[in-house]
Amino acid sequence: MIYLDLLIGFLEVGLFAFGGAYGAIPLIRDVVLSYGWLNDEMLTYMIAVSESTPGPIMVNLATYIGSSQAGFLGALIATTAVVAPSFVIILLIMISLKMAMKSPYVQAILRGVKPCVVGMILATGVYMIFRHSVGGFGGNTIHPIAIIMTVVLTIVYFGSRNFMRNGISPVGLIGISALAGVLAYGG
Numbered sequence: 001m002i003y004l005d006l007l008i009g010f011l012e013v014g015l016f017a018f019g020g021a022y023g024a025i026p027l028i029r030d031v032v033l034s035y036g037w038l039n040d041e042m043l044t045y046m047i048a049v050s051e052s053t054p055g056p057i058m059v060n061l062a063t064y065i066g067s068s069q070a071g072f073l074g075a076l077i078a079t080t081a082v083v084a085p086s087f088v089i090i091l092l093i094m095i096s097l098k099m100a101m102k103s104p105y106v107q108a109i110l111r112g113v114k115p116c117v118v119g120m121i122l123a124t125g126v127y128m129i130f131r132h133s134v135g136g137f138g139g140n141t142i143h144p145i146a147i148i149m150t151v152v153l154t155i156v157y158f159g160s161r162n163f164m165r166n167g168i169s170p171v172g173l174i175g176i177s178a179l180a181g182v183l184a185y186g187g
Helices: 002-016 020-035 040-052 057-100 104-130 144-163 170-185
Strands: none
Touching: 002 020, 002 057, 020 040, 020 057, 040 057, 144 170
């Protein structure tokens, strides 16, 4: 019976919890207290622990409560129940998007949006390089190091296309940028 209670209780949390983890806490509290799995004080402690451990609060709480009530199988059932609704919804959205991507109208919209996104990213980069804000990287000056880093990263990005089929990945470029930032500004 406890397995069914865990499934129903955390399926309810997974289905009706909107607004992120903090928005879901009242629903989690109602479910946990109504089934008597924890008292109010213990739930407060477990929310704090779930907040400070890696992973989503709802998943951490479901895993802990399932484990404390019914061992490993209880943890598995509670965790699966809280995650399953979001997984199914995202899966349905992806199927719908895959079908929508075949539409010529959607393709036209995306071709129109792409230059806008590139422009916004470029504008943000230019703003960050040439910003004149008080308390920025050192006051009201243009920073030649930032300009040099941008030029070097641009050369690395476009130059890597000569050596690699698709060029350097965005993740690799972010890693190189982070390393360059630490070396240039870290101390």
